[in-house]
Amino acid sequence: MKVVISIGGSIIASPVNPEYIKNFSKLLSKLHGEGYKLMVVVGGGRLAREYIEAAKKLGASDDYCDEIGIAATRMNAMLLISALGSEAKNMQVTGGTELGQTTDAVAAKLAGKHRARLLIIATNVAGVYDADPNKNKTAKKFDSLTSEQLLKIVGRKYHPGLAAVVDPIAAEVIHRSKIKTVVVDGRKLENIENAIKGKRHGGTVIE
Numbered sequence: 179m180k181v182v183i184s185i186g187g188s189i190i191a192s193p194v195n196p197e198y199i200k201n202f203s204k205l206l207s208k209l210h211g212e213g214y215k216l217m218v219v220v221g222g223g224r225l226a227r228e229y230i231e232a233a234k235k236l237g238a239s240d241d242y243c244d245e246i247g248i249a250a251t252r253m254n255a256m257l258l259i260s261a262l263g264s265e266a267k268n269m270q271v272t273g274g275t276e277l278g279q280t281t282d283a284v285a286a287k288l289a290g291k292h293r294a295r296l297l298i299i300a301t302n303v304a305g306v307y308d309a310d311p312n313k314n315k316t317a318k319k320f321d322s323l324t325s326e327q328l329l330k331i332v333g334r335k336y337h338p339g340l341a342a343v344v345d346p347i348a349a350e351v352i353h354r355s356k357i358k359t360v361v362v363d364g365r366k367l368e369n370i371e372n373a374i375k376g377k378r379h380g381g382t383v384i385e
């Protein structure tokens with residue numbers, strides 16, 4: 179079973195969390211041992227946002243800010259690769275690849291291209307809410323959504339360093355390629371494993 183995981187920079191590297199990265203790498207190795215074909219896209223987190231903010235102040239263009247953001251995602255991916263050691267050859271681990279989109283979009287496109295059974299978006303909130311739960315205390319979490327509903331929630335605007343639970347381009351790709359997607363709180367690794375194995379994960383299922 180092919181699974182693409184978009185792992186939020188917010189959880190592995192804001193600030194850099196070697197203990198989490200080690201435990202995440204152990205989970206990936208275990209899943210590989212159980213027969214899962216894994217593709218992992220690592221987000222930029224605090225490093226990306228700090229550098230993008232500074233670059234903006236220094237007059238960088240949006241494209242150049244994206245290049246800086248992508249470099250940050252690669253640094254984070256390199257930490258995960260370090261933790262995986264020789265296991266890294268058993269899966270695909272990457273950072274961002276394209277200007278103008280977040281690592282969620284890269285992950286969604288990978289999932290579409292390789293016809294993955296599942297896309298996991300592991301982030302620092304419990305799932306997709308009807309508003310940003312960090313800004314709105316009464317925001318309500320969805321247990322499930324259609325991809326059309328997701329499109330309405332995430333809107334259409336992208337900018338470098340965008341903080342959105344699923345970015346607009348990723349949502350569009352999820353909608354177009356009909357990829358089953360689960361947004362989970364990846365701070366608890368159990369949630370990621372449960373989402374992959376079809377067990378209770380507390381997140382939002384999009385199909």
Ligand SMILES: Nc1ncnc2c1ncn2[C@@H]1O[C@H](COP(=O)(O)OP(=O)(O)OP(=O)(O)O)[C@@H](O)[C@H]1O
Pocket residue numbers: 185186187188189220221222223224280281300301302303305306307308309310311312313331340341342343
């Ligand atoms: N409708 C929403 N539902 C849930 N979270 C939302 C929503 N809108 C905005 N957010 C925000 O999105 C944040 C998660 O996205 P963010 O881009 O910060 O993290 P990430 O994608 O895990 O990490 P990174 O982008 O660094 O790889 C949440 O902490 C929350 O504040």
Ligand SMILES: [Mg+2]
Pocket residue numbers: 186221280282340341342343
């Ligand atoms: Mg993000």
